[in-house]
Amino acid sequence: MPASPSTARAINDRLALRLLQQEGPLTATQLKTLTGLSRPTVADLVERLQGAGLIRVVGEAGAERRGPNARLYGIAADRAHLAALDVRTGSVAVVVADLLGTTLAEATMPISGDTGTEAAAEQAAALLERTAREAGAGPLHSVGIGAPGLIDPVTGDLRDTTGLPAWHRRLVRVLQQRLPATVLVENETNLAAVAEHRDGAATDRDTFVLFWLGHGVGAGVMLDGKLRRGASGGAGEIGFLPVPGIPGTPSALNCDGGFHALVGSAPVCELAATHGIAVPPGTAEGDKEPGAAVAVRAALAGEGDGEAFLDALAGRLALGAAAIAAVLDPGCVLLAGEVGHAGGDALAARVEERLTLMSPLRTEVRAGRLGGAAVLRGALLTAREAAQDELFTPSG
Template sequence: MTATRAQPGRNASPRTARAINDRLALRLLQEEGPLTAAQLKELTGMSRPSVADLVERLQDSGLIEVVGESGAARRGPNARVYGIVADRAYVAGLDVRVESIGVEIADLLGRTVARADLTVPYDADPARTIAGGVDLLLGAAGGKPLHTVAFGAPGLVNPVTGRLSTTGELPAWHGDFVDEVRGRLGVPVLLENEVNLAAVAEQRVRGAGADTFVLLWIGGGVGAALVLEGRLRRGNSGGAGEVGFLPISSSGRLPTSTNCDDGFHGLAGSRAVCDLARAHGLALHGSDAAAAASAVLAGTPGFLDELAGRIALGAAAVCAVLDPGQIILAGEVGAAGGPDLAARVASTLATLSPLRTEVRPTAVPSGPILRGAVITAMDTAQNALFPPTP
C-alpha cells in the first residue's frame, strides 16, 4: 500500500476537515479493500482518536461496516477490519445491440451479482423488455434498490443533450431508448458510446500506464475510443473515434454520411473479415462478429497477415492525427487475435508510420462494454452516496 496523507489545509473548518478525511478513508477502502483502524491511521496520517471518530461516523452513516477481524500475531484481541457497505444499493450496466441487450447488476464495488442477455424481437418494445429484465434481475439479486444505470449503444452520443444519434443501419428504436428507460426505471440513466465504455474498462484494468491510448474496436463494426492524458475524449458532437467512416476501402468508392460500407468499416468489419477468410479457404457459417472471431482463431498465417494489413491502415490514420503511442486491439476480432494479431498489426504499422506505436491486445477480452458500463454507473453512484470532498 502507498501511504496517503490527509491534508485539509490550515484554514479548513472542522466540518470541512471531517468531510475531507471521510472521503479519503472511503477512497482507500474502495481501492485497497477492507482495512483496520491502524491501517487507516497509517495511510491517512491521522491521529488514533481522529480515526476512531471517523470510523464511528462512517458506521453510523451506514457507509462502512465490520467485515472481519485481523489475525495479526500479537497479544490482545484481534483488530476489527472495516469495509464499504457495498450492497446498500446496486447499479446496472447495459450493452445495447441490434437484436439483444446485455444486462449486468453489480454492487457499489463493481462486483457482479446478476447477469443476463435479453433478446429483443423485431416488433417488441425494447424499453419494456429492458425495464422488466432489470426488475427481474434485481429481484433475483435480493431486491436491493437500484441507484444508477449506465449503458452503451452504437452511435453518436451528444455531449450536451445526452441523446443518441444512430449511424449506419441501426434499429430506429435506439434513438428514443434512453428517454423511455429513464421514464420506466425512475433512476439516473447514463448513456455512452459502447466503444468508449470498452475503453473505460480497459483503462481501469490496466491502471498505471494507461493514461494515453486509442482502443481500436474490430468486431461486427469498427470504431475507436480515445483516452488522452487520462481522459476519455468524445469530440465536439460525440463522434470522436468513428473510424468506420475513414475513406479507406477496397472498392475505390467513398463512404457517405449515413453509410460506412465503403469506408474502413467495409474493409475491417465482420462481413469483410469473413469474406477475406473464405477467400483464404476457411469454411464459415454467417458473417457476424462471432463468425469473424472464429475465422481469426482458425486463421492461416496468410489470412492473418492480410487482415493485419487492413487493420494497420486504420491504425496508421489514427496515429498520424493523434500519435497516441499505444493502440489497443479490442472487439470480437481484436480479442480473438490476441498477441499474435497485435504483433502482425504492429509489424505492418511500423512500415506505414514513422511514429513509434505499441500495439497490444485488449486486457478485457470478455464483456468489456458491460464492464465499462458497470464502472461508469458505480463511479457515479459512489460520488452521490459517499460524502464529496468540499
C-alpha cells in the same frame, strides 16, 4: 486559504472510502498509516462513516498476536445497488451488482428485428427489473447503458442515428421514467476503453486508442486518462475513415466506402474465404459472435492459408492505426472487441510490425483482454462511479 472543518472532513472521508474500496477491509491503524491522518481524526471519520451507513465492521485482524484483535472496516456493499446494460442491435445483456461492483445476477435476451419499438423497449426494461429481483436488490441507485451510436456531448442523450434500432433511445426514456435511479448512457466503444483502462490491457496507459473490432469497427480515444468524445460526440468513428483500396468514399449516411469496408466482420469473412478459411453461415452479421472472430481463431489454429490471411488482415488494420497515430500519436493502440480478443498477441504483433513500416511514430499495439464483455464492464464501472461520487461525500 485553509479548508473549512467541514470541507476537511469531507476530503478525509472520501480518501478513507477510496482506500477501503481499493485495498479492501482495513483496520483503523492501517487507515491511519495510509492516510497520514492522526489517530483521533481517523477515529472520528470511522464513527462518522459508520453512522452514515457507508462502512461497517466486517471482521477482525491480529489473531496471531496477543491482546485484543483490531476491527476490520469495509465498505457496506449493500448500501446501493447498480445495474449495467449492453444494448446491441438485436439483443440486450444485463448485470446487477452491489456498490463494490460484485455481480449479483446477470441475464441476456435476444430481441427480434421484427419487434416494435415500444415492445422491444418494454422487453429490455422488464429484463432489467426481473434480474434486479433475482439479485435481491433494492431500488437501483445508478444504471449504466452501453449502446452503439453517438451520444450528444451537451445533453448526454443517445442521438437518433440512421441504421440503428429506435428502441435503443426509447429504452433510455423508459428506464428514466420507471426507475428512481440515475440512468447514464454512453457509446459502447467508449465504455470498452474505460473497462480496458481500469481492468484490462491498458491499466498502465493513460493515453491510448482502442479499436473495437466486432461486427463493425469503432475507436475509443483515451487521452491523459480521460475519454475524448469530440464536439459532436463522434470522436472515434473510424468506420468512416477514407482509406486506399476501397471503391468510392464514405458518405454522411453510411461508411461503406471507408475503413469499415476493410475491417468490418463481413469483409474480413470475405478475405478469409479467399485464403481457404470457411466461416459458418449467419455469423457475419447480427448479434451472434462476429464471423471475423471465428475466422481469426481458425487461422491461428492452422486452417487454410492462415498465415497469409492474418498478414493481410494486419495490413488492413495497420492502415487505420497509422492514420490514428499521425493525428493523435497515442503511443498505444488496443485491438479490442471479439475480433481483437480472438487475434490476441499474435495479431497485435503483426499489426505493430506493419505499423512500424508505415509510421515514424513509435506505437505499441496490444490485444484487449476483456473481449465482448468490455462494454458491460465499462457500463458497470460508470454506474459505480456515479453512485460512489454521490454516496462517498457524506455530510456533517
